[in-house]
Amino acid sequence: MLNSDVIVLAPDRPDVTLVAEIKMSVADLRAAEQQLKMYMLDRRCPTALLVTPQKTWIYRDTYKDFTADSIVLEGEASTTELLGLSAEPKSGAELESSVRAWLERLAASWPSALPKAGPVRKPVVEHLVPAVSEGRVMSGVLFG
DSSP states (O other): OOOOSEEEEOSSSOOEEEEEEEOSOOSOHHHHHHHHHHHHHHHTOSEEEEEOSSEEEEEEEOOSSSSGGGEEEEEEEEHHHHHTOSSOOSSHHHHHHHHHHHHHHHHHHHHHHSOSSSTTHHHIIIIIHHHHTTOEEEEGGGOO
16 A cells, blocks of 8 residues: 655645655556555545656546546646756655645645646646645655
8 A cells, every 4th residue: 555755634624635655766657656546546635746856747536436547647747847946856855855845835825836837837726726725734654
């Protein structure tokens, strides 16, 4: 079972609104996606991120049915551009810290955390902002 690295909880309930799985590399993207999708279904989590130092993928549950097929890829972006970093993180701890800081900015004051431009800006505004806004960003180890 997947242990998420960072989760966002709803402001007033223990509902998981976003899960971020952080990996230094992904050898098999399909397997990583499947594992993330199963975690989303298990936790009834509507949005997720799969993050590597190079790329970030954004997923959303469409709720068409209650299978992994209802979870779709909404966008992918350069991690450094998405998180507003000057360089790629060099360690898992640095990457997790960067993701967590960005999600905290997104939760507290989302306009300041938006990517400057590009195709990923739309999925961030449409899917991540509603999932994260005013939420509580925390370590995913609470949900093992």
